[in-house]
Amino acid sequence: MWKSFKPLLAMAAATLTDRGRRAVTLLRTGFRSSHTTIKPSYDAVIIGGGHNGLVAAAYLQKGGVKTAVLERRHVLGGAAVSEELFPGFRFSRCSYLLSLLRPHIYKDLELKKHGLKVYMRNPHSFTPLLEDGVKGAPPRSLTLGPDLIKNQNEISKFSQKDAKAYPEFVAHLETLAGAIHPLLDAPPVDIPGLTAGSLRKRLAAAATLMPLVKFGLKLGRNFTDFYEITAAPIMKILTQWFESEPLKATLATDGVIGAMTSPNNPGSGYVLLHHVMGELEKEKGAWGYVEGGMGGVSQAIAKAARSYGADIFTEKDVGQIIIGSDGAAKGVALKDGTEIHSKVVLSNATPYVTFKNLTPQGALSPKFMKAVDQIDYTSPVTKINVAIDKLPNFLAFPTPDDKPAPLHQCSIHLNCESVDVLETAYKDAVNGRPSARPMMEMTIPSVLDPTLAPPGCHVVSLFTQFTPYHIEGQEWTEQDREAFADNVFDWVEQYAPGFKKSVVGRDVLSPPDLERIFGLTGGNIFHGSMSLDQLYLARPLPSLSDYCSPIKGLYLCGSGCHPGGGVMGSPGWNAALMAISDLKSR
Structure with missing residues (x-):
């Protein structure tokens, strides 16, 4: 029956306006602003309602610091967000798996009480091969999970x-x-x-x-x-x-x-x-799906912060950090002209956005700004969110009855059967072109979480590499996005024939799209490359590794800080403690 509605769904997906998507998202996720009116002053103002900003808000407010969070978009969560992109299909639009969230944050903020539910995956990964089966048998595959004995049996095939x-x-x-x-x-x-x-x-x-x-x-x-x-x-x-x-x-x-x-x-x-x-x-090293999508993490943290008294607002676009005559941060000015004053300001934006876009020109030294310009934000990622009306049926592990198999709940690695394939994909991007044979991590969270898609349908996340920020020096066009997505789908089709026919909608996010929509400079999901020159004492800069900026009262609390990217919460936690300590010492 659902297939009869497929053309209508495609039409609805194509015509759904941004305002309509925003309204649907708000209704579905409950990510609404606080019912309170924004006040003219707070002890602390946090720029950005990503998960780290929300963690910082919860700990600041819990520590007696009256705090407000100002999120630019219509939905909270930053990269950890759930959005209904096509009618009935809810996606973890950017980040898509949970593992790194620090256990003490989970416990301190009582996130389970505030609605966080996680689906464990077993197995963890499935790597099918493109090869001819022996004597009519399916192609080989490698499945890994929490059971070491089963893992050894799988690996022994090779x-x-x-x-x-x-x-x-x-x-x-x-x-x-x-x-x-x-x-x-x-x-x-x-x-x-x-x-x-x-x-x-x-x-x-x-x-x-x-x-x-x-x-x-x-x-x-x-x-x-x-x-x-x-x-x-x-x-x-x-x-x-x-x-x-x-x-x-x-x-x-x-x-x-x-x-x-x-x-x-x-x-x-x-x-x-x-x-x-x-x-x-x-379970050490395990990754799982959040019920309702990754926005469920942000929603639970926001509920915890609000339970302590924090004010959280969406559609509040900060235009500039206010710097007083003494050179210290005094609050923020919204792009609509509203000023909100505070004793401290914490930025959940990337260091680049914080210092290049939000800090008044002249407030920082040319030497410091030159160092900010040298932070590496190179990204290889294009994220493709796909709505399908039938599960993929892989040649390496046939499931012709369209019923979920264990392999469907894990990370499915495509074009990952040899290191040479990965190396070639990387070299394509280094030379300014999207990979001809891209590395892909496919996940289908709706196999475990039925809240994400209509009955019989599923949502698919395709985390693909390698794609450059510019294609041979030129900006991405819509034709480039569609051509790359078509190539990705062609490769999926080789592993799972029939996949392309099952697609009822897709959302293609190139590195520039990830930057534009989520504020990820360069499209980098970690707020800065996790290279050795940008870790620990050097994250994001050797002179900026303690969450404090050169401007008194201005702190960084996002993934651009130590210990880095992923839905972890540590940058928000560490920055909040630093700000609380400084406020007490004043």
């Missing part, structure tokens, strides 16, 4: 040696990733405080060494291994452990996901580590 080594590799990664946790929940070491100032300041700065000491103690004799994996190409690490291409390529995807880098480039090892250091429902 290498008995790799199957034997895999459990030790997983344990090794867990050791290295677990050691990082003390560093996530605290600002980086205060080097200036340790090397200058009064004895009192030096003693206070010495306290910032404790997380680093805990990190070192947790690592112990594994310190050299940690150094190697953070500095080396991920392929150097994987080749030490494994020989089979499907396994190495599947694991390598986490070393390049969201990053304009190759598995053979130095630093890709850390990107892998960053993606395995989370946990979900106490």
Whole structure:
């Protein structure tokens, strides 16, 4: 019956206005502004209602700091947002999986009480191969999940040696990733405080060494291994452990996901580590779907913040940070001319947007602004959200009855059967062209969460790489977007014939679109590349790693700060504690 409505759905999707989408989104998600009227002054104003800004608001308000959040868009969440793009289909439009959210934030803010529900996935990943089956059998595939015995059985299809080594590799990664946790929940070491100032300041700065000491103690004799994996190409690490291409390529995807880098480039090892250091429902390294889409995370955090008394507003577009005659931040001015004064301002925007677009010209030194210009925001990502009326049926694991199989609930890696395929895709983008054979991570969250799509239908997320910000020096056109999406669908079709016929709507977000819609400079999902020169003491800049800006009372609280990207909450938590401490010392 649904197929008979397919033409109507396509027509509705094509004609749905931005205002209509906004109204539908507000009705479906409940992301409305506070019922209170915005006040002329607060203790703290937060620019941007992304998840880190909302976390900061919750902790500030919980600490007795009267706080307001001002979100530019009609919907809260920043990149962690749910939107109904086609009638009846709700998408995690940008970020799409949860794992990295810090457990203490989840507990402190009682997010479960405030409606956060997560669907665990089993298995975790499925990598089908494009090959002719042997004696009529389906092509091979690799499925990985929480059961190590099952994983070994899967890997043994390609290498008995790799199957034997895999459990030790997983344990090794867990050791290295677990050691990082003390560093996530605290600002980086205060080097200036340790090397200058009064004895009192030096003693206070010495306290910032404790997380680093805990990190070192947790690592112990594994310190050299940690150094190697953070500095080396991920392929150097994987080749030490494994020989089979499907396994190495599947694991390598986490070393390049969201990053304009190759598995053979130095630093890709850390990107892998960053993606395995989370946990979900106490399962280490697991990723899951949030009920109602990723906006459910933001909604739960916003509810927590409001329960403490924070005011949260949408459609409040900040035009400029107000700087007083003493050179300190005094609040913000909206683009409609409204001024909101405050003792401190926290920016959830990228460092580039904060200092280049929102800070008055002349308030910062030319040397500092030159450093801001050099922050790397290169992005390889084009996100495609797809509405379908039938589940994909993969040649490597046929499911002809259209009933969900375990493989449908996990991350499906396409064009990931060999590292050479990933390397070629990367080189295409480096040369200014979208990848001819793009790396893809497909997820179908509606398999576990029926609230996302009409009965019998599903929502699909295609996180694709590699695409440059400019195509051979030119801006993306609508024809470029459609041509790239067509190529992506052609590749999906090779793995799952019939996929293209099932499509009833698609939303294509190139790097410039991610920048325009979500404020992600360069389209970078991490608010800045997670390269070694932009981590810890150097994130986002060596002179700007403690959340405090050169302007007194202005703080950064977004993913551009330590410890970086992902729906983690740590930047918001750390920045809030820093602001509270400074307010108390005034």
